[in-house]
Amino acid sequence: MAAEQPIVIASDATAEEVLRQALARELTLHPGKSLDLSKWPTVEITLTGAHYDGTITAATGKALVEVQHAVDQAYLRLVRPDGRRLTDAEKNKMAVTATVERGSSVVTVDFSGALTQLTTELAGKMSPMDIVITVLGLGIIAGATVVAKQFIKSRAEAAGKSTELATQVALSEQETKRLKVVTEAMARQPALVSARDDFDDARDAILRSASDATTIRLDGIQLTGEQARRLTREPRATSQEVQLNGVYLITEVSWPRDGSAVLELRSTERSLEFKASLDTRSLIQADKDLLAAAEWNRTPLYLSINARTLRGNVTNATIVGFDWDALRDGKAPAG
Incomplete structure (x- = not known):
């Protein structure tokens, strides 16, 4: 055909x-x-x-x-x-x-x-x-x-x-x-x-x-x-370093290369959605399975995130703190 x-x-x-x-x-x-x-x-x-x-x-x-x-x-x-x-x-x-x-x-x-x-x-x-x-x-x-x-x-x-x-x-x-x-x-x-x-x-x-x-x-x-x-010229906007710590739902997980994962996140506290990378080199397979389950079950998790924003948009984000204990115990975050 x-x-x-x-x-x-x-x-x-x-x-x-x-x-x-x-x-x-x-x-x-x-x-x-x-x-x-x-x-x-x-x-x-x-x-x-x-x-x-x-x-x-x-x-x-x-x-x-x-x-x-x-x-x-x-x-x-x-x-x-x-x-x-x-x-x-x-x-x-x-x-x-x-x-x-x-x-x-x-x-x-x-x-x-x-x-x-x-x-x-x-x-x-x-x-x-x-x-x-x-x-x-x-x-x-x-x-x-x-x-x-x-x-x-x-x-x-x-x-x-x-x-x-x-x-x-x-x-x-x-x-x-x-x-x-x-x-x-x-x-x-x-x-x-x-x-x-x-x-x-x-x-x-x-x-x-x-x-x-x-x-x-x-x-x-x-x-x-x-x-x-x-004509009026506006100076080029520059990105800013911010912390976006808070409670998030994981809406998608992808594995673009060895040693990392990319999580699509949605805040439960404000109107905010973006992608963030997570270093997974120290995780065992059971932890990776928990990560997949958190996405599937839409489990709210408290995350510590370092990010850069430009014009109000998140241009780069890295998860630096993950409440693995709460995930392993099946507990909701304290906030």
Whole structure:
């Protein structure tokens, strides 16, 4: 039996429609059905000025590094949430490409290869429908014109430049609907919220890098270099070290490599869900079985957790204290 033809995503409009269908559970995904992202998404940056004739400045190069950083962070959150950085092999697989054309400087950033690789990595970790929602949601956040326009619109409002930039940032009815769809995707997959913030940081870096340009055109939105300079810039958010000690339910346990486990946790005391790693090298098999039973039975346990948070989201968490005695005795935590 021949494999089904893939769903070809070649434009923002197609991505939005397929994403809408996936969110509404109207999409049929038979075995072998895949996404073809060979032509989408891309971002085009056109720079004019004395320093731009088929070349880019060091500042633009640094901005492109910020774009890659946003891709890398999305990969870690979705594929390897207990990791701090990509391996060399992962870096090669997730690298975005950027080409520069002559005649001013036209920089085309292609995310299709990275998103195709992400689709492969998520197989077995999510349902096919959730993979579609996650990958297309991330693609729209990274490369859709409407997201770039909304970003510039919000910066223009913060800088008191809404009237001056009204034409550039006006959203059509279709673009407003597209934003609504991607907002629904972020509600379904919280990692996309952090991805949007990271890509906004990258877009901010692109605007800052154009301070010496006569004009910059970011994915169809044209600004003068002076306008780009005057948009309000927010400093990059930095993560904070926190303790998240408390009573949790274990909703899932996975064993990504020898010597550790990754626990999906839900707090019983506040609205908080995240993944945390646990060193299991000193545990006997009976303890590992208890861990599995705690997940199955939704046993509340008091845990001591060291974590880092960014913009209110837990980006990395490690369990440093586990009430094994209570688990072994079958007792509920004292709190």
